[in-house]
Structure formats: C-alpha cells, structure tokens
Amino acid sequence: MPDYLEEVLGACAEDDGELADYIPELASADPDRLAVALTTLDGETYAAGDADERFTVQSISKPFVYALALADRGLDAVLEAVGTEPSGDPFNEISLEDHSGRPRNPMINIGAITTHSLVGTPGCTVEERFERVRSGLSAFAGRELEVDERVFASERAHADRNLALAYMVSSRGIISEDPAVLVQEYTRQCSVVVDVRDLSAMAATLANGGLNPATGVRVLEPWVCRQVLAVMATCGMYDAAGDWLSSVGIPAKSGVAGGIMGALPGQVGLATFSPRLDGFGNSSRGVRICERLSRDMGLHLMSLPATGPSVLRGTGDLVAGDGDGTARAVLQGAITFAGAERVLRELATIEPGDTLVVLDLSRVSHVDDVGRRMVLEGIRRLSLDGHPITLVDPERTLPDPDAGDGVRPEVVDRLADDAPSDPGHTRTRPDS
Incomplete structure (x- = not known):
C-alpha cells in the first residue's frame, strides 16, 4: 500500500x-x-x-x-x-x-x-x-x-x-x-x-x-x-x-x-x-x-459489489425437512433487508405444525437492525403456528432474540450431531 x-x-x-x-x-x-x-x-x-x-x-x-x-x-x-x-x-x-x-x-x-x-x-x-x-x-x-x-x-x-x-x-x-x-x-x-x-x-x-x-x-x-x-x-x-x-x-x-x-x-x-x-x-x-x-x-459509492451467494444454503431441507422431523435453514453472509426478505419467504412455506425448525447462523457474519427484526418476526410467526425454534448461533450474531408475544427461541452453539467448527463451541441442545 x-x-x-x-x-x-x-x-x-x-x-x-x-x-x-x-x-x-x-x-x-x-x-x-x-x-x-x-x-x-x-x-x-x-x-x-x-x-x-x-x-x-x-x-x-x-x-x-x-x-x-x-x-x-x-x-x-x-x-x-x-x-x-x-x-x-x-x-x-x-x-x-x-x-x-x-x-x-x-x-x-x-x-x-x-x-x-x-x-x-x-x-x-x-x-x-x-x-x-x-x-x-x-x-x-x-x-x-x-x-x-x-x-x-x-x-x-x-x-x-x-x-x-x-x-x-x-x-x-x-x-x-x-x-x-x-x-x-x-x-x-x-x-x-x-x-x-x-x-x-x-x-x-x-x-x-x-x-x-x-x-x-x-x-x-x-x-x-x-x-x-x-x-x-x-x-x-x-x-x-x-x-x-x-x-x-x-x-x-x-x-x-x-x-x-x-x-x-x-x-x-x-x-x-x-x-x-x-x-x-x-x-x-x-x-x-x-x-x-x-x-x-473501486471506491465509488455507486459501484455495485459482485453478487454474493444466496443468504440461504440448502433451502430444500428447509421446506421438506431432513427426515427426522426437523426443518433446517443454514444462513450465510450478512443479513440485511434483502437477505432477510429471502429468509422470510422460505419460512412462510412451512405449514403449521410441531416440526422443529432450526435456523443455523454459524456462517452469518453480520445481522443489521432491519435484518434482526425481520428474522425475529419470522420466528414469532412460526412459533405461533406451533413450531419449536432453535437458533444455532455460536457468535451471537442475533443478539437478544426476543421475538415478542413471549416467543424466545432456544440458542445453542451447535447441534449435538454437528462436528464443532471451533473447539471452544461445545454447548449442545439440552434435550440431547
């Protein structure tokens, strides 16, 4: 430089x-x-x-x-x-x-x-x-x-x-x-x-x-x-x-x-x-x-960054479930309005019921205020539809996940069947 x-x-x-x-x-x-x-x-x-x-x-x-x-x-x-x-x-x-x-x-x-x-x-x-x-x-x-x-x-x-x-x-x-x-x-x-x-x-x-x-x-x-x-x-x-x-x-x-x-x-x-x-x-x-x-x-304010990967990975698993009564969405990158809208669109396809919904934020680098509010609203609506919610959030990128109406999802560092990406992340779901 x-x-x-x-x-x-x-x-x-x-x-x-x-x-x-x-x-x-x-x-x-x-x-x-x-x-x-x-x-x-x-x-x-x-x-x-x-x-x-x-x-x-x-x-x-x-x-x-x-x-x-x-x-x-x-x-x-x-x-x-x-x-x-x-x-x-x-x-x-x-x-x-x-x-x-x-x-x-x-x-x-x-x-x-x-x-x-x-x-x-x-x-x-x-x-x-x-x-x-x-x-x-x-x-x-x-x-x-x-x-x-x-x-x-x-x-x-x-x-x-x-x-x-x-x-x-x-x-x-x-x-x-x-x-x-x-x-x-x-x-x-x-x-x-x-x-x-x-x-x-x-x-x-x-x-x-x-x-x-x-x-x-x-x-x-x-x-x-x-x-x-x-x-x-x-x-x-x-x-x-x-x-x-x-x-x-x-x-x-x-x-x-x-x-x-x-x-x-x-x-x-x-x-x-x-x-x-x-x-x-x-x-x-x-x-x-x-x-x-x-x-x-490339420092011009109006220069558009290259289109990044989708904020969602494995959306098929989210809709269909993974065979054990769990629907899992793996999120990645920065969650702003555009990314959060994509997440909400997928969450809205889940029918009411008691299927466990897992939102994996371990690959998320940042969630802004708008993205946080939108994701929490999706969590609130899924919970009102009867779904238990678990957040995999080892870095706590979604702070204070209070979705309102008494809805507060379980937060874990990793799921019990996941290999830890970091030796320090050893927490598992309490029901494991």
Whole structure:
C-alpha cells in the first residue's frame, strides 16, 4: 500500500492551482507539499509523501462539528436552523432559504457558523462550547488536537465576510448569539491543526459508523454518521459537488489550507494534502489523487459489489425437512433487508405444525437492525403456528432474540450431531 500511494503521488504531481492568498498565513504555505493517507476500518493507516506536515483543518471541520451538533441537540433541532440542500454557490456566498431563512446546508460558511452555535448543551458558555468542539475533533482523530494561534489571528483579522454572513443569519432570527463572538469561535474551530493521518482516521470514524477504528472509542451513534455522510456527499465539495460525486463518488470535504477528507461507508477513510487550490476552493492535486484512488481501488459509492451467494444454503431441507422431523435453514453472509426478505419467504412455506425448525447462523457474519427484526418476526410467526425454534448461533450474531408475544427461541452453539467448527463451541441442545 505505501508503494502504491507513492506511485499515485508521482502520477498526480503536476500542480496548476493557487494558494489561498486572502489569508496571509495560508498564503505563506509551502505550495509543493503533497501527502496522502488511508485508514482501514480495522485501524491500519497507510501514508505517503509529506504525511508529517501539519496544517489547519479549515472547512474540513464542518462535517465533524455538524456531527457534534446533531449528537448534542438532535436531528430536529439542527434541521430547524440549518437545511441539507446543495446550494450550488461558492462556500462564502449568502445561501439562505427564502421561506425559512435557514442556511441551505452546514458545509458552506453561513451554515457552518450557524452549526457552531448548536454544539454543546443549551446555555453553555463560549469556552465550554469550544472545548466540546476541540475535544470532539480530537476524539475523531484519536489524539489531542490544538489550535494554530497564528492562523487563528490571521483569519480573524480577515473575517469581515463571515461577519456579514453571521449578521445576515442573525437578522433572520436563526441565531440569537452575538454574531461577532460566534464568528470568532468558528474561526478558532477552523484553525485546529491536523495532518493527513489525523484526517484519514477522522474519516474512517465516520465510515465506521462512529467507532474510531484505531482507538476503539465510540465517538458517534451510527444515525449521526449516516446524516453527516449524506450531506457530505451532496454538499461537501461546494459548487463542484455534482462533478465530485459522479467522478470520485466518495462523501468528502475540502479545506482552503489544502486538505481533502473522504469517508466511504463500510470501507475506508482517506485524506490528501496539497495547498494549491482550484477555482472551487478545492485542492487541485488532492482532487486528482482522489479520482485516481476511486478509479484504481473501486471506491465509488455507486459501484455495485459482485453478487454474493444466496443468504440461504440448502433451502430444500428447509421446506421438506431432513427426515427426522426437523426443518433446517443454514444462513450465510450478512443479513440485511434483502437477505432477510429471502429468509422470510422460505419460512412462510412451512405449514403449521410441531416440526422443529432450526435456523443455523454459524456462517452469518453480520445481522443489521432491519435484518434482526425481520428474522425475529419470522420466528414469532412460526412459533405461533406451533413450531419449536432453535437458533444455532455460536457468535451471537442475533443478539437478544426476543421475538415478542413471549416467543424466545432456544440458542445453542451447535447441534449435538454437528462436528464443532471451533473447539471452544461445545454447548449442545439440552434435550440431547
């Protein structure tokens, strides 16, 4: 992987962008710096180039602070203040909904300033709110992050446009706090220092449903990650978001210091750094690197995986029984809606009676919440039809199998006549 990443950097080395010269500290950055990092969902990070170079997070902080606001205030409260529609405008434009006065989304400045005001508990102090932001970003990165005070001072001295945006939101009654203080703290948020390893770990935490794969700390609940990733996919790359989604297909966010962070759900977090920006405010070389990674590694969100084996093995046994008064279904793979529907369809063919029905989950790798509810509903109906139910579930992939109406199937590690696949799995049916 490091060799491949070095190859990608070499292929994308040509640079035709410009530094963010409207912020003096950013204008002084070394324009030739170039780095990339990938973090897998089991916590392995690969990096190449100037991976130790640190820079300010800038607008890449927006999705993470949006996540903190969702966690602290809930979805409904955040949606009252900030929408989720792509603006089609540059990041620093006035983009307010005509009917509500809400900023169109949290990934543009006017929305991010508003989102900052929603972090923390209602009534918290300015200092408490910023500490929640800093510690939250640190939890995503897996290490303590600090503010670059020089960049903060430089940006604060050139924050007139953001001040105008904050006063505009205030005039529509969306925020009640002092706009000047809010912009100051939003600017401090953007001045937190990271490197590409930090950003790839932060992205991997989003891709992993809120669980930091390196530290094992749960930073967010999965529903928050789903909301953030959805908004990133449609709004994260500003007025280039449509082109990005079609060509790269990874929910992402860029920053004017030259960073790009991308999170592909269930697969990987990635980050790039190159300070020169294109006309949309995104890193020129960073965009090309992400395009190359997506193409080479099949990382496009809309790429369909190869069709896997059926979730059911030996369905003939399920319908006909195996000659000893038992109907057995062997399940495999991940049980989501589509797989669970297939299981229910087969279970529905079993006539009412007292035949023992065995559902073998020993080959199942994962059961999501929808799949769990559907399988348990099938168990409940079979039980009401008179069938005793046994689950073979050595790894407890179907936790708390309470099907309702007092139905709770017997759970065993293996059946008595099965050779154990693992020496530790020695439990048998109590009636054996």
